[in-house]
Amino acid sequence: MSLRRMLMPVALEPRDGAMLAFACGLHHQGVRELLVAHVVDGTGLEFPVVVRTVERARTKLLRMVEPYNDCGMKIEVRVVMGSVFREISALVHQASVDVICCGTEGKSIVDYLFSGSVSEDLALKGEERTMTVRWDLVPSSDAATALARDFARRLVVPTDFSASSMRAVMSAFERPTEAIGTVHILHATDGDAADAQAQMRGLASIAAEYGADAMTVLREGDPAQVVLDYAHEIGATGIITGRRGRGSLGKALVGSVSLRLMQEAPCPVVIQP
Numbered sequence: 063m064s065l066r067r068m069l070m071p072v073a074l075e076p077r078d079g080a081m082l083a084f085a086c087g088l089h090h091q092g093v094r095e096l097l098v099a100h101v102v103d104g105t106g107l108e109f110p111v112v113v114r115t116v117e118r119a120r121t122k123l124l125r126m127v128e129p130y131n132d133c134g135m136k137i138e139v140r141v142v143m144g145s146v147f148r149e150i151s152a153l154v155h156q157a158s159v160d161v162i163c164c165g166t167e168g169k170s171i172v173d174y175l176f177s178g179s180v181s182e183d184l185a186l187k188g189e190e191r192t193m194t195v196r197w198d199l200v201p202s203s204d205a206a207t208a209l210a211r212d213f214a215r216r217l218v219v220p221t222d223f224s225a226s227s228m229r230a231v232m233s234a235f236e237r238p239t240e241a242i243g244t245v246h247i248l249h250a251t252d253g254d255a256a257d258a259q260a261q262m263r264g265l266a267s268i269a270a271e272y273g274a275d276a277m278t279v280l281r282e283g284d285p286a287q288v289v290l291d292y293a294h295e296i297g298a299t300g301i302i303t304g305r306r307g308r309g310s311l312g313k314a315l316v317g318s319v320s321l322r323l324m325q326e327a328p329c330p331v332v333i334q335p
Contacts, residue, residue, distance in 0.1 A: 067095040069159040083203035086133035087210025092237045099140040101149045154190045161191040185333040195330045213300035215243035220289045226304030230334040235272040245276040250288040286322040302332040
């Protein structure tokens, strides 16, 4: 479950440079290989035009990653043709990717329902872990690098004791020891905390086996709001959260916890299916 090989989709826009700096900063979190991909929409284009478009995109992509070739990672570029969600999902499996990293606008649920978002679709409907970073959190390359380097310094891992949240807890410890500060394992109760306390003791024991500095925290209230409030309270540098099943219209209508965290958290968010 370690994050060794990462895929980052880019739109070949100027702001993609900050996301590249963020991705390279994740070298401190154990990422060693970065696959940077751009998807060309060839709908309605004749074959010669498609070929020229792909070659121009490849040239631009190579120029974009060149400043980061010495960042400590092996960087590979790919240009593929088709729909972004389908092609990125296919690359995940073809290239044996451990996590997808992408920037997000932090759209509201209404915006998501009516206009959609590739990053949200990958995180809520895809089958692989996705790390999302709101664009406003990476205003510059230096800020992006620092954000990535410090991701696990004050790490919040919400849990509802489901299988995906257990995978999220385990993934928090499977990174270089020197990268981990304090892991805050957080559970939002509905008022009856007796069973939750027992479950949290078990998670604390797992953390101890890894030699990690971990805190278990119980708070009462709406899960998304509890996590957001706690993240602001401690100045969280990262969140890893589980995700039950695949994203759906029904979940979005009632307010997916994962989606709210992606939109509002003050730090990068990893979604663990």
